[in-house]
Amino acid sequence: MAWRGHLSRNLKELRVLFCQTSPASASTREFVQRNYTDLKTLNPTFPILVRECSGVEPQLWARYDFGVERCVRLEGLTETQITKKLEELVKVGAGLRA
Secondary structure (H helix, E strand, C coil): CCHHHHHHHCCEEEEEECCCCCCCHHHHHHHHHHHHHHHHCCCCCEEEEEEHHHHHCCCEECCCCCCEEEEEEEECCHHEEEEEEEHHHHHHHHHHHC
């Protein structure tokens, strides 16, 4: 899980959007509760924005250099699958830097 420490190297910003109460966002809420502290500890100056909005579809947004953004829809994914999607976004950022 060394990729967790490379968020600030490969991304410019990470945004997590989800609903505070909907069942569709349950896994995303769980992901944030279990992983936010670890990610912030490994990337203390990196902006991780958590946005809660009633009725919104759970999404993960990654912003890279030059304003390039990628979005991953999280509805129906487990916490493990969400972690895998984040890892993929970090790897995309590594490829964009190369």
